Amino acid sequence: MRRDIANARMGRLVGADWRTYSLRTTGIAPAEVEELIEAGWPVISYLAGGRLVWHDEDDAWPAWADARSAPEDVRAGRWESPDGSLAVVLVWHE
Numbered sequence: 559m560r561r562d563i564a565n566a567r568m569g570r571l572v573g574a575d576w577r578t579y580s581l582r583t584t585g586i587a588p589a590e591v592e593e594l595i596e597a598g599w600p601v602i603s604y605l606a607g608g609r610l611v612w613h614d615e616d617d618a619w620p621a622w623a624d625a626r627s628a629p630e631d632v633r634a635g636r637w638e639s640p641d642g643s644l645a646v647v648l649v650w651h652e
Contacts (some may be wrong), residue, residue, distance in 0.1 A: 564618065574612040575590035576606075581647075584635040588626070591634045591646050595622055599644045602637075606652045621648065 569581035579602075595601060600614040613621040625632040631651040638644055644651045 571602070571610065573600065573645060575600070578640065579603055579637040579639050579645050580635050582638045584633065586634050586636050590636070593620060594636065594644055594646050595619060599646060601646045601648060604649045606646055606650055
């Protein structure tokens with residue numbers, strides 16, 4: 559997943575599926591996050607320090623559950639690749 563971290567702060571990243579995702583919307587509601595996960599889109603955790611962790615299939619729901627119950631501030635955003643694929647990016651703040 560960490561193939562192109564330098565551009566993640568600029569609103570672009572390359573996922574484990576080799577797609578380039580760009581930031582589309584920040585601050586999406588929990589209901590929208592759950593709809594995207596239910597539809598099968600991956601979740602990417604962007605942790606403090608710049609570490610990215612890719613969660614897909616069965617790993618996406620536990621990643622979201624961790625974010626929902628975290629004492630830290632976690633913001634969700636919708637990212638999109640040129641082919642229309644979506645990803646949820648969870649940005650963890652200390």
